Amino acid sequence: MIKPATIKDIAKTLKISTSTVSRALRNASDVNLKTRTAVLALSEELNYQPSRLALSLQQKQTHTIGVIVPNLDYVIATMVKGIDEVALEAGYTVMVCQSNESFGREMVNTRRLLDSLVDGFIISVSSETKVFDHFKKIQQKGMPMVVFDRVSSDLVAPKVRLDNTEGGYLATEHLIEQGYKRIAILAGPKNLTISNDRLDGYLKALKKFKIKVEPELINHCNFNQQDAYETTVDLLKMKRRPDAIFTISDRMAIGAMLAIKEKGLRMPIDIGLVGFNNEPVTALVTPGISSVEQPAFELGKAAAKLFIEQMHHEEDLSDVERVLRPRLIVRESSLRKAGVRLPRAK
Amino acid sequence: MIKPATIKDIAKTLKISTSTVSRALRNASDVNLKTRTAVLALSEELNYQPSRLALSLQQKQTHTIGVIVPNLDYVIATMVKGIDEVALEAGYTVMVCQSNESFGREMVNTRRLLDSLVDGFIISVSSETKVFDHFKKIQQKGMPMVVFDRVSSDLVAPKVRLDNTEGGYLATEHLIEQGYKRIAILAGPKNLTISNDRLDGYLKALKKFKIKVEPELINHCNFNQQDAYETTVDLLKMKRRPDAIFTISDRMAIGAMLAIKEKGLRMPIDIGLVGFNNEPVTALVTPGISSVEQPAFELGKAAAKLFIEQMHHEEDLSDVERVLRPRLIVRESSLRKAGVRLPRAK
DNA sequence: AGCGTTACCGGTAACGTTCCCGGTGGTTTT
DNA sequence: AAAACCACCGGGAACGTTACCGGTAACGCT
Numbered sequence: 001m002i003k004p005a006t007i008k009d010i011a012k013t014l015k016i017s018t019s020t021v022s023r024a025l026r027n028a029s030d031v032n033l034k035t036r037t038a039v040l041a042l043s044e045e046l047n048y049q050p051s052r053l054a055l056s057l058q059q060k061q062t063h064t065i066g067v068i069v070p071n072l073d074y075v076i077a078t079m080v081k082g083i084d085e086v087a088l089e090a091g092y093t094v095m096v097c098q099s100n101e102s103f104g105r106e107m108v109n110t111r112r113l114l115d116s117l118v119d120g121f122i123i124s125v126s127s128e129t130k131v132f133d134h135f136k137k138i139q140q141k142g143m144p145m146v147v148f149d150r151v152s153s154d155l156v157a158p159k160v161r162l163d164n165t166e167g168g169y170l171a172t173e174h175l176i177e178q179g180y181k182r183i184a185i186l187a188g189p190k191n192l193t194i195s196n197d198r199l200d201g202y203l204k205a206l207k208k209f210k211i212k213v214e215p216e217l218i219n220h221c222n223f224n225q226q227d228a229y230e231t232t233v234d235l236l237k238m239k240r241r242p243d244a245i246f247t248i249s250d251r252m253a254i255g256a257m258l259a260i261k262e263k264g265l266r267m268p269i270d271i272g273l274v275g276f277n278n279e280p281v282t283a284l285v286t287p288g289i290s291s292v293e294q295p296a297f298e299l300g301k302a303a304a305k306l307f308i309e310q311m312h313h314e315e316d317l318s319d320v321e322r323v324l325r326p327r328l329i330v331r332e333s334s335l336r337k338a339g340v341r342l343p344r345a346k
Numbered sequence: 347m348i349k350p351a352t353i354k355d356i357a358k359t360l361k362i363s364t365s366t367v368s369r370a371l372r373n374a375s376d377v378n379l380k381t382r383t384a385v386l387a388l389s390e391e392l393n394y395q396p397s398r399l400a401l402s403l404q405q406k407q408t409h410t411i412g413v414i415v416p417n418l419d420y421v422i423a424t425m426v427k428g429i430d431e432v433a434l435e436a437g438y439t440v441m442v443c444q445s446n447e448s449f450g451r452e453m454v455n456t457r458r459l460l461d462s463l464v465d466g467f468i469i470s471v472s473s474e475t476k477v478f479d480h481f482k483k484i485q486q487k488g489m490p491m492v493v494f495d496r497v498s499s500d501l502v503a504p505k506v507r508l509d510n511t512e513g514g515y516l517a518t519e520h521l522i523e524q525g526y527k528r529i530a531i532l533a534g535p536k537n538l539t540i541s542n543d544r545l546d547g548y549l550k551a552l553k554k555f556k557i558k559v560e561p562e563l564i565n566h567c568n569f570n571q572q573d574a575y576e577t578t579v580d581l582l583k584m585k586r587r588p589d590a591i592f593t594i595s596d597r598m599a600i601g602a603m604l605a606i607k608e609k610g611l612r613m614p615i616d617i618g619l620v621g622f623n624n625e626p627v628t629a630l631v632t633p634g635i636s637s638v639e640q641p642a643f644e645l646g647k648a649a650a651k652l653f654i655e656q657m658h659h660e661e662d663l664s665d666v667e668r669v670l671r672p673r674l675i676v677r678e679s680s681l682r683k684a685g686v687r688l689p690r691a692k
Numbered sequence: 693a694g695c696g697t698t699a700c701c702g703g704t705a706a707c708g709t710t711c712c713c714g715g716t717g718g719t720t721t722t
Numbered sequence: 723a724a725a726a727c728c729a730c731c732g733g734g735a736a737c738g739t740t741a742c743c744g745g746t747a748a749c750g751c752t
Contacts, residue, residue, distance in 0.1 A: 003406075006737090006738055006739085007738065007740095008738075008739095016701075016702085017701065017703075018702090018738090018740090019701075019702060019703080019704095019740080019741090020700085020701055022739070022740060023701090023740090026740085030700060030701080031701080032700060032701085035700085035701090049461050049462075050461065050738085050739075051403075051462045051737090051738050052462055052463055053399060053402050053403045053408070053463070053738075054403055054462075054739040055739060055740080056707095056739095057397075057399045057400055057706095057707050057708070057709095057739075058707055058739050058740055058741090059707085059739085059740075059741095060349075060707075062399070072418050072423040072426070072427075073423075077418040077419075080418070080444075081418075084443075093441070093443075093458055093459070093463070094441075094443075095439070095440075095442075096441075096442045097430075097439075098426075098427065098430060112439055113439070114395065115396065115397065115398040116350075116395075116397045116398055116400075116708090117398055117399070117439070140348065141348065142348055280627070281627045284600055284627060284630070284631050285630050285632070352707090352708055353710095354708075354709095363731065364708090364709080364710090365711085365734095366731055368709065368710060368711090369731090372710085376729075376730060377730070377731080378729080378730060381730085381731090396708085396709075397707090397708050397709070399707085399708075400707070400708030400709040400737090402709095403708080403709080403736095403739095404708080404709050404710055404711090404736075404737050405710075406737075
């Protein structure tokens with residue numbers, strides 16, 4: 001283990017003080033050109049790298065952002081890429097921690113990063129999280145914190161999120177316009193805002209078109225495929241079964257699709273389907289699944305920008321909320337009016 | 347910005363020395379029970395958290411692992427989850443950096459983490475990387491480093507990887523057994539070992555079954571869907587077109603599948619297809635795509651374990667190579683013998 | 693000649709922690 | 723009663739860096 005060159009080594013061999021070396025390496029003011037070039041040359045030779053550790057200790061900031069996400073699926077990975085992009089440019093390093101949708105992991109990760117490892121946080125909460133004390137601790141410490149994607153009204157902090165209500169609205173409106181009458185929704189866990197917002201959009205669309213809300217068509221289930229499958233199987237057993245399903249994630253849409261196919265129903269004729277996220281898979285299955293696209297990369301960038309902003313200026317941005325707009329991508333699974341190719345099922 | 351409580355604060359209010367506080371908080375030896383409880387109580391009250399920064403500076407280790415990956419697709423995200431798992435348990439924090447398959451980004455990331463931020467690295471190289479000086483610098487510093495997934499023989503370090511040759515063999519053998527005669531391969535970039543190894547497996551299988559190797563059936567293209575699509579389009583234009591395609595990733599398989607469908611060919615009758623990675627999508631498309639599954643989570647865990655091992659003991663493990671075995675998952679895209687349901691195409 | 697200005701540099705403290713060494717008192721051993 | 727031992731504690735240095743303050747020489751100005 002060769003130990004790296006320090007500022008002291010340079011000072012010693014050049015027979016000058018560490019202060020001078022430090023200045024030569026940075027400010028360039030208050031230091032003779034000759035000594036400066038000497039320092040620079042030697043530091044090059046020893047390939048000196050300043051210790052970020054010592055620096056961080058000294059000036060009490062690490063230039064590192066802690067990013068806490070529930071997992072690293074397609075959408076979130078894309079968001080993280082966005083965060084990475086602007087963070088890197090601003091001279092920050094990011095530490096990504098997956099909570100695995102587990103409240104415990106989320107707490108442990110937060111605690112760890114809190115011990116003077118990061119300057120602040122960019123967070124998307126896990127689906128298990130119902131209590132936010134560990135995040136509030138961040139703010140008590142006076143650290144900047146931005147919430148993104150999965151936000152929560154219990155958390156007073158700058159937020160960047162999708163307009164999930166509009167997403168829900170777009171999907172539902174589209175199904176209505178395609179002539180579907182009994183539209184079911186597979187919403188996510190009740191404690192997640194994205195879940196409730198998308199449900200709100202669904203309700204708004206029904207109201208707009210004066211369609212009665214039927215509670216048995218509203219189902220909460222987890223984000224995974226299996227749960228969605230089972231819920232759909234149940235839905236399709238109803239005497240008056242729904243003729244369309246809106247799921248608030250594509251994974252859930254896949255689950256629903258499997259149940260639909262198993263039952264022998266055809267999309268979009270017998271039943272319509274719309275998902276959420278516009279994951280690549282939606283374009284690959286047959287029929288293609290219509291889905292609400294979110295600008296994930298942009299969303300990540302926006303979150304990081306907001307973070308940096310909050311970092312630099314002292315102003316309180318905790319009531320700022322950037323809301324990005326979704327876009328509906330229509331595919332075959334819900335396109336009944338434009339191109340009916342198959343005969344109607346009995 | 348409320349500054350956190352330090353060991354000094356505790357010492358001052360308790361009118362004892364910092365040394366004693368430090369001992370009380372750790373060793374428990376050489377400290378009176380009474381003072382110890384007092385320290386513990388006060389530290390609880392001030393909710394004291396030791397500064398990992400100061401600690402790291404002092405003992406020259408950060409308890410952090412730098413993980414550098416080309417991207418965060420399904421397989422790699424799963425591997426990272428595995429790394430995370432054992433790292434967390436061993437008291438390490440991981441820093442994940444995506445190089446985005448870019449050599450430049452990979453260098454920048456490595457450089458950054460090198461400045462006394464991490465104790466070592468777990469690395470999967472980007473597809474652009476042809477030169478490894480930035481990684482060798484890690485070893486010059488005497489830091490442990492484990493290479494996983496995408497390894498390279500130019501890098502002398504402990505490795506954890508899939509038996510890619512066997513993966514290639516399994517896929518090809520299966521296609522041969524299903525009666526396919528002209529089997530093309532879509533290999534990845536030439537400088538990647540995983541690419542060449544899978545190709546080797548392909549060649550081995552051909553040799554085993556005494557099938558002549560035809561150079562025009564061997565194609566290198568990038569990992570993305572588009573490239574695979576275009577390459578396949580070209581392949582299918584040949585006068586004697588291949589009757590099966592083995593792609594070394596599922597993304598590529600999807601691209602190939604699109605080209606195949608466009609051409610009006612049917613799987614598995616007219617043409618067989620096998621992918622690699624067993625991503626969920628392979629089970630969702632129609633027909634389902636056969637694919638070589640790799641134990642990604644296990645692979646990540648193994649890499650982290652090897653890292654920890656190298657960290658703790660001084661022994662040189664740089665010639666250790668853990669090779670995990672793949673498994674072929676057969677789906678409809680290549681299953682010609684078992685269930686022929688459609689008439690033969692003219 | 694005396695004074696202020698400038699250009700350059702060094703010493704020291706500080707960031708929060710641990711480690712090593714050297715004390716104290718009090719008790720036991722010889 | 724001297725010597726040895728123990729349990730407990732404090733002082734100081736060290737990790738690598740920068741900030742602050744002060745000092746010295748050289749120079750120019752009145």
